[in-house]
Amino acid sequence: MAKTPAFTPKAPIEKLPLAVRKDVRDNFESKKADFEAQITKLLGTDFKINYSVGTIWAYNQDDRSSAGYTLSSYTEGFISALKYFLDKYESDGKDYFNAAVTQSELSIGVNTLGDKAPYITSEIKEGVYWILFKPDSLGTNTSSLGDSLLAAVNTAPGFVFSLEAKHSIDETWEEEYEDLTKEIAELTGIPDVKLDPNFEENFKALNVQTDRRWYTSFGAATLAYFKDGLKYQLGRAGFKGDDMLQEGLQEVLTEKAFVLRVVPKTKKTYNETVLENGTLYLQTTVEYWYCNTSYIAEDVLELL
Numbered sequence: 480m481a482k483t484p485a486f487t488p489k490a491p492i493e494k495l496p497l498a499v500r501k502d503v504r505d506n507f508e509s510k511k512a513d514f515e516a517q518i519t520k521l522l523g524t525d526f527k528i529n530y531s532v533g534t535i536w537a538y539n540q541d542d543r544s545s546a547g548y549t550l551s552s553y554t555e556g557f558i559s560a561l562k563y564f565l566d567k568y569e570s571d572g573k574d575y576f577n578a579a580v581t582q583s584e585l586s587i588g589v590n591t592l593g594d595k596a597p598y599i600t601s602e603i604k605e606g607v608y609w610i611l612f613k614p615d616s617l618g619t620n621t622s623s624l625g626d627s628l629l630a631a632v633n634t635a636p637g638f639v640f641s642l643e644a645k646h647s648i649d650e651t652w653e654e655e656y657e658d659l660t661k662e663i664a665e666l667t668g669i670p671d672v673k674l675d676p677n678f679e680e681n682f683k684a685l686n687v688q689t690d691r692r693w694y695t696s697f698g699a700a701t702l703a704y705f706k707d708g709l710k711y712q713l714g715r716a717g718f719k720g721d722d723m724l725q726e727g728l729q730e731v732l733t734e735k736a737f738v739l740r741v742v743p744k745t746k747k748t749y750n751e752t753v754l755e756n757g758t759l760y761l762q763t764t765v766e767y768w769y770c771n772t773s774y775i776a777e778d779v780l781e782l783l
Contacts, residue, residue, distance in 0.1 A: 486591045486592065486593035486614075488589060488591070489537040489538060489589075489614075490537065491531065491533040491534040491537055492533040492534075492536055492537050493533060494533075495532060495533060495536060495546070496544065498544035499532075499536060499544045499546045501544075502544050502545055502546050502547040502548065503532055503546050503547040503550065504547065505547060506545070506547030506548045506550075506551055507530075507546070507547035507548075507550040507551050507554075508547070510551055510554075511528055514528060514551075514554050514555075514558065515527060515528055517558055518557075518558060518561065518585070521558075521561055521562065521565060521573075522561075522573060522576060522577060522583070523573060523577075524577055524583050525583060526583045526584070526585070527583060527584050527585070528554065528584075528585045528586075529584050529585070529586050529607075530550055530586060530587050531586075531588075532546060532550070534588070534589075535549075535550070535587050535588070535589075535617070536617075538589055538612070538614055538615075538617045539617055540615060540617065549617065549618045549621075550587070552618065552621040552622075553587055553610050553612075553618075553621045554585070555621075555622070556599075556610075556621040556622040556623070556624050557585060557608075557610060557624055557628075559622060559624075560622075560624035560625045560628045561576075561628065563625055564576070564625070564628055564629060567646075568642060568646055571642060571645060571646065571649075572632075572642065575632045575633070575635040575638065575642045576632045576635070578632075578635040578636060578637050578638065579603050579606075579631065579632040579635035579636070580603060580606060580607070580608045580632070581606035582605070582606035582607045584606070584607045584608065585607075585608050585610070586607055586608070586609050586610070587609070587610045587611075587612070588609050588610075588611055588612075589611065589612060589614050590611040590612060590613055590614070593614055594613075594614075594615075596611070596612075596613040596614070597613065598612070598613050598616045598619045598620040598623070599611070599612055599613075599619065599620045599621065599623050599624060599627070600627040601624060601627035601628050601630070601631040602631060603631050603632070608631070610624065629642070629643070633691075633694070639678075639679055639682065640678070640679075640682055640697075641691070641694045643691075643694035643695050643697075644682060644694045644695075644697040644698070646698075647694070647695055647696060647697045647698035647699060648676075648678060648697060648698035648701070649698070650698060651698035651699045651701075651702045652676060652698040652701055652702050653698075655702060655706065656674065659674065659702075659705060659706055659710065660672065660673075660674050662710055663705075663709065663710055663713065663737070665719065666710065666713040666714060666718045666719050667713065667718060667725060667728055667729070667732075668718075668722075668725035668726075668728075668729065669725075669728075669729060669732070669735050671735060672735050672736070672737070673734075673735055673736040673737070674705055674736075674737055675736055675737065675738040675739070676701045676705075676739055677738055677739050677740055678697075678701070680740070680741070681701070681739065681740070681741045682697065684741035684742075684765060685697075685741060685765055685768060687765065688765065693768060693769070696769060700768060700769035700772070701739060703769065703772040703773075704739050704750075704761050704763070704772050704775055705737070705739070705761070707772050707773045708750075708761065708772045708773050708774065708775035708776055709737060709761060709775060709776045711773055712773075712775070712776040712777050712779055713776065713779065715777075716779060716780050724780075724783075727783040728779075728783060730783075731754055731757070731782065731783060732754075732757060732758070732759055733757030734756070734757035734758045736757075736758045736759070737758075737759050737760075737761060738758055738759070738760050738761065739760075739761045739762075739763075740760045740761065740762050740763075741762075741763060741764065741765060741768065742762050742763075742764060743764065744764060745762055745763065745764055745767075748767065749763065749767045749770050749771040749774060750762060750763040750767065750770075750771065750772075750774060750775045751763075751775075751778075752775060752776045752777075752778055752779060752782060754782045759776075759779075759782070761775045761776060763775070
């Protein structure tokens with residue numbers, strides 16, 4: 480099979496036609512300050528738009544002179560995507576975006592994937608947010624930046640978790656953690672019982688995967704191991720109100736802690752429960768993360 484030749488960027492247009500320059504002036508430059516003000520207000524930091532019109536317009540496929548309209552359309556699409564992003568992720572979204580886009584600058588360029596490129600996508604290079612277009616599709620799908628904006632800033636430097644994973648933790652685990660702890664304390668007869676989600680270590684273990692769809696359910700999956708698994712199995716085994724079972728658990732659970740842990744391998748297929756140094760570990764693997772969560776701790780009586 481012949482090797483696909485490397486993409487060669489077009490040379491910038493050194494002097495744009497008068498009609499194109501007029502359109503840029505009337506339909507983009509006249510709006511640029513307002514665009515920058517909108518973005519600055521959204522992000523809380525001075526933000527600049529820096530477009531090389533000659534470089535961009537070299538990819539115009541016909542005799543259009545609507546360069547200004549096209550630039551404004553891309554900018555409006557970015558602002559719309561940014562608003563949606565910040566509505567969902569709020570202050571965390573702002574922090575992640577600013578941490579990734581350190582130059583507080585927006586630009587537009589051709590996607591060097593060439594014919595394999597999507598119509599529109601995003602990339603952050605050297606702290607600049609780039610809107611990238613397919614070489615033969617300048618001006619297409621300018622309002623479709625949402626998914627690629629999230630992907631571009633999801634793993635911003637300086638944060639332990641991806642933005643999606645942190646959002647999932649906040650929306651699920653943080654909402655139910657206190658009530659769940661009280662319920663398990665009642666089941667076990669241990670008023671100061673500790674539920675340790677072990678988020679940082681588990682995130683590192685899971686993050687070896689190239690498929691990152693698990694980010695969006697990281698918190699929900701963690702909650703499921705404790706709620707649908709541990710809590711359910713303790714109730715099913717009859718711990719609630721049973722002094723004998725509670726005392727048996729208390730004797731071995733000297734650290735009063737249940738910890739979720741992702742390990743390289745388990746003896747059982749999906750998950751297992753292991754008692755180590757007074758702590759009960761709920762264990763699973765990368766391969767079977769978020770699988771059969773209700774089975775975890777099903778053998779808790781056998782450990783006592």
